Amino acid sequence: MDTHNLTPTPRPLVLTVTEVAAMYRVHRSHVYNAVKEGTLKAGKFGVTIRIRHEDAERWFDSLTAA
Structure with missing residues (x-):
């Protein structure tokens, strides 16, 4: 196994x-409802x-903001 080419996979x-x-470990229906x-x-x-991706992060941040 070639371990020299372990570049990180870019996020989609x-x-x-x-x-x-x-x-975010939630049920798909929760995402559909949102x-x-x-x-x-x-x-x-x-x-x-x-x-x-950034919209998903923004949505999750809005749920966790206290």
């Missing part, structure tokens, strides 16, 4: 609902929803 620019849910309510910005392409 856009995420699926499933990826956001896994990232998109539906407008508290999480997302783009819809047909039936596919995509969420920018």
